[in-house]
Amino acid sequence: MYDIRIESIDLSTNDRLKVESFLSTFNLLLDKDVEHTIVARYEGEIIGTCSYSGKVLKCFAVKEGYQEQGIASRLITHITNQLFDRGIYSSFIFTEPKNITLFKRLNYREVQSVDEVVLLEGGMSNIKKYVEEMFKDSDLNKNKKAALVMNCNPFTLGHRYLIERAAGENDEVIVFVVEEDRSLFPFEVRKNLVSIGIEDLKNVHVLSGGSYIISSNTFPSYFLRQEDMRMNAYAKLDAEIFGRYFSSVFNIERRYVGTEPYCNMTKQYNEALHSILPKYGIDVMEVDRLSKEDKPISASEVRRLIKADKFHIIKNLVPKVTYEFLMSNEAKLIIEKIKRSDSSH
Template sequence: MFGLNVERLDLKDKNEKQELEVFLSKFGLELDKDVDYSLVVRDGGEIKATCSKAKNVLKCFAVAETLRGEGITNTLITDLINKLFEEGIYHSFIFTKPENISIFSSLGFNLVHQVKDVALLENGIQDINVYLNKLIKKYNISSSTKAALVMNCNPFTLGHQYLIQKAAEENEDVIVFIVEEDRSLFPFETRLELVRKGTEHLKNVTVIPGGEYIISSATFPSYFLREEGTRLNAYTELDAGIFAKYFCSKLNIKRRYVGTEPYCKVTNAYNETLKEVLSKYGVELHMIERKKQGDYQISASTVRNLIKEDKFEELKEILPQTTLGFLHTEKGKEIVAKIKVSNTPH
């Protein structure tokens, strides 16, 4: 490390950011869009090593061949974890290629799960088993046989409600995990509250936060898996494997419910992979045909499009009263305003 400097790179500086992107491209890597903090090691002014983070996920590692074996990775990770500590974050993840597991294991990271193209490791004050034990205690989850659903609900529709009701009718207990990553126009706390209010009449249903281990496709890294098909397969296999291996085992989940998806190829591919992975762990996947209402296949994206087009009367056909009522609150009106000016899908 003699003569080498570790420094923070200014991601707001277009030239510095481009310099980092060029360095990563030499390794067939990309800079993920959600990166919020990057470190680089320079030698003679040139970048020779780097790593970054997005919240508590460490990513975008690259070290020039001439510096390998010099403890650079250890230094960079130590500095990143110190930065997390400054932010009050004491638990972190690394997504990496399986061949790199030993490198990060030697630095104190523990393997959560691996599939063909990607592995997830974690480090810090908790692990996935500790997390699930706390979840069981906090929500008083019994040992009964259960069904589960994982939903985003952006926002909660009659379609979501129908799917949950179907699971509730067919099972003793049902857990609904709401994706916690805040990448939606409807914030996580709002989505969680709307689902809870909209399922109050279902006494065998428990609605809880998805937590960090139910991986959002939005946070899954793309920097070392550039081909879209490979990335989708890796994400679905990893997410499904973690859910089956840990959640289903620990919470005695024997069935998972999903709705059919007539519009989205990504969701269809996810459901097919989910079915295959869950079956290896003795868990059934139940695909329920999406609920229709008049001319509409009920979906959250349909709701957002109707809001954008000012077709609020038509919303009454596809939203429960709890969601309709929320849209008329001050917070709801703010979200409606954001949807109307949004040019990107959410």
């Protein structure tokens, strides 16, 4: 039996380059958002590695010749125990479909797969129970509903217009706010701005998106290097999960989206919804986005204007609640962060 050690590494040292070099032999990348990495070493050489970002395990590989030595199990167990120590009892893995059997042997369960990628869950995760609990906690009934999934980074008049349109065309509407905190505006801030901003729309319910409405910011890039391929896989997987699990429990028959004249990623996402959701009995309602001076209102434009200190323009692009928040002391740290960033998230 090999004398194999499992250890954590400091990603701020040269060990990061060693992990990147090791992963490159599998045509894999070390994702930029990785928070922690462990490696398996034999006689000082890296023969396996695994990382996590939030609840997502990623950048997993074991050197050929060592793959029957139980190293995969040791790496997963080790990193799962580290998550337990942080109070995280559920974990997820995005991987290529060819790896499903490997991870199922390690007690991971398949949530959904598409051609390019499969999502698996482990630990206390259980998507069916999770979505049922979401519905139970929402106090909603089983009436037919329309739904929107929004990041709202931040909440704009464009978002408000789309929600208002759905509210006028349906008896009940749910707005799922993406929960993953990878946006410049924190989740609680984003959800609060939406909730206050649509208080007058009595048939609209604002809910947390939870762990299974996927953010494009957390979708892995380490085995899908080409951006267009990655975004297409993300869009299809997210649409399948929404259709398969959310629509039946919440009785959703319509999903509203805004048209996308500029962002190719959002355009691909809309195309995936049109392609996939109808098979789950969901009509996709694509609405022309609200424009100001012939330019569609977008959260990315608002962030750009924040960076440029053009709050006099922003005032005409966001609801009162968003503008008042931006003028408050609470927003100062967020605004500073936006000015330091590339404003892409």
